[in-house]
Amino acid sequence: MQTQEITDSDYQRFKRFLEDACGILLGDGKQYLIVSRLTRLMRDENIGSLSELIKSLERASPHHLRDAVIDAMTTNETSWFRDIQPFETLGQVIFPELDASRSSSLRVWSAACSSGQEPYTISMMLSEYCRKFPGNRIANSQIIATDISSSMLVQAKKAEYEDVALGRGLSDQRRQQFFVKQDSIWRVNDDVRKRVSFRPQNLLQSFGTLGKFDIIFCRNVLIYFSADLKKDILQRMAQSLNKGGYLFLGASETISGYTDAFELVRTPFSTVYRRKD
Numbered sequence: 470m471q472t473q474e475i476t477d478s479d480y481q482r483f484k485r486f487l488e489d490a491c492g493i494l495l496g497d498g499k500q501y502l503i504v505s506r507l508t509r510l511m512r513d514e515n516i517g518s519l520s521e522l523i524k525s526l527e528r529a530s531p532h533h534l535r536d537a538v539i540d541a542m543t544t545n546e547t548s549w550f551r552d553i554q555p556f557e558t559l560g561q562v563i564f565p566e567l568d569a570s571r572s573s574s575l576r577v578w579s580a581a582c583s584s585g586q587e588p589y590t591i592s593m594m595l596s597e598y599c600r601k602f603p604g605n606r607i608a609n610s611q612i613i614a615t616d617i618s619s620s621m622l623v624q625a626k627k628a629e630y631e632d633v634a635l636g637r638g639l640s641d642q643r644r645q646q647f648f649v650k651q652d653s654i655w656r657v658n659d660d661v662r663k664r665v666s667f668r669p670q671n672l673l674q675s676f677g678t679l680g681k682f683d684i685i686f687c688r689n690v691l692i693y694f695s696a697d698l699k700k701d702i703l704q705r706m707a708q709s710l711n712k713g714g715y716l717f718l719g720a721s722e723t724i725s726g727y728t729d730a731f732e733l734v735r736t737p738f739s740t741v742y743r744r745k746d
């Protein structure tokens with residue numbers, strides 16, 4: 470498929486499909502993204518044009534096509550300890566505060582976990598906190614990690630990474646401490662893995678089955694959505710947090726203009742949002 474073969478009307482129909490399915494807003498002139506991300510899939514599925522693809526998606530036949538298209542169109546860029554400062558806030562400000570104020574272990578949600586680096590990083594921070602404060606009450610905390618992409622969830626659950634993926638954001642000390650090396654593959658150790666469970670969740674759909682959380686990480690995913698969708702998701706995230714719970718967004722993301730359910734908290738390391746009571 471070539472960009473010039475995509476008609477305006479097919480582009481508009483595909484844009485609508487993508488936004489309804491997963492919230493991702495394709496701007497104008499992004500035909501090249503469709504070509505670069507879908508050409509291989511269309512070849513494998515024997516689909517000759519975008520208009521044929523849209524018809525198959527509308528007919529929901531073959532059934533797996535919708536998930537495969539969403540998988541191909543999502544951006545899964547991530548890394549260990551991404552932007553580092555929010556994780557300093559987590560380990561040095563929020564864990565101590567919640568450890569002192571909550572009567573039991575914590576529930577943490579990594580809401581767009583990609584290939585697992587974010588939830589495993591949270592778990593590593595918890596291991597480090599627990600080693601430093603052996604009398605803590607949050608060692609048995611749970612991290613629920615979700616994503617819309619089934620292929621990312623498969624990778625994340627596997628918890629195995631190659632040298633290149635491991636090089637991004639991990640110090641040598643943490644690499645030695647939290648991974649077990651098997652041939653050329655590094656596997657996240659049991660202590661870090663056991664707290665993390667993965668499940669599918671489309672952020673457009675109800676969070677009802679997930680329960681309540683003390684901390685939510687929703688980083689580097691809202692940037693792809695419309696203002697109305699950001700408002701809706703942030704409002705529902707506020708409802709999914711326990712009183713005084715915290716929300717982390719990505720470095721370029723803000724709640725400003727979308728919800729007043731949170732107050733901004735500045736720590737020596739970063740900003741974070743706390744649910745207002």
Ligand SMILES: C[S@@+](CC[C@H](N)C(=O)[O-])C[C@H]1O[C@@H](n2cnc3c(N)ncnc32)[C@H](O)[C@@H]1O
Pocket residue numbers: 490491492493543544545546547548551580581582583584587615616617618621670671672673687688689690719
């Ligand atoms: C750029 S990655 C961010 C990963 C991680 N949070 C980080 O900051 O490094 C964005 C993730 O959002 C997921 N995503 C996109 N749309 C989604 C939706 N509607 N519901 C849930 N996850 C979605 C993608 O599959 C992708 O894994």
